[in-house]
Amino acid sequence: MSMLAEGVVGSIASVGYGLAAIGPGIGVGLIFGNGVQAMARQPEAAGLIRSNMFIGFALTEALALIGIVMPFVFGTGK
Numbered sequence: 001m002s003m004l005a006e007g008v009v010g011s012i013a014s015v016g017y018g019l020a021a022i023g024p025g026i027g028v029g030l031i032f033g034n035g036v037q038a039m040a041r042q043p044e045a046a047g048l049i050r051s052n053m054f055i056g057f058a059l060t061e062a063l064a065l066i067g068i069v070m071p072f073v074f075g076t077g078k
Contacts, residue, residue: 021067
């Protein structure tokens with residue numbers, strides 16, 4: 001039975017990361033979708049929009065990286 005419990009703990013960490021990756025995935029889609037739409041509406045501001053878009057992308061991806069690290073930080077400590 002303990003082998004089953006160890007397998008469940010590993011699965012919970014995987015599910016936790018999967019849930020943590022949903023938010024950044026949606027965020028990246030919104031950032032690039034709205035960025036492309038803004039560049040289509042204001043072509044003269046494309047450089048500023050693009051730079052802001054990449055800053056937002058980097059900050060959003062940082063959340064996904066934090067989601068990868070947290071299961072290791074708060075692990076069982078074996």
